[in-house]
Amino acid sequence: MHRYPSDIGFTPSVKAIQTQKGSRSSYSRMEMGGSWETTVSEELRKFLAELDMFYLGTANAEAAARLLGLNRTTLQAKLKRYGLV
Numbered sequence: 001m002h003r004y005p006s007d008i009g010f011t012p013s014v015k016a017i018q019t020q021k022g023s024r025s026s027y028s029r030m031e032m033g034g035s036w037e038t039t040v041s042e043e044l045r046k047f048l049a050e051l052d053m054f055y056l057g058t059a060n061a062e063a064a065a066r067l068l069g070l071n072r073t074t075l076q077a078k079l080k081r082y083g084l085v
Contacts, residue, residue, distance in 0.1 A: 004031040005038045017085070 004010075010018070010027065018024035030036070040048075065075040079085040 005036045006031050 006027070015024060015027075018027055061075065062072050065072045068075065070078075076085070
């Protein structure tokens, strides 16, 4: 199995959802084309240095719930309610 930089965010469960929603083939083409950057360019470094905020995100359900101040069960219920899982 080939490994891509996008595997960090696109776990097997995320890829399964992409397949269900019909977007997996597009992401797969992007992966094979090497379109995800894996280094920080000088331009991006300068941009990030000027920011006065930050974003903390995760693809892990337990950590995502913690970041949102919810327990995992509540987060799962909300995701189901809005058709996101």
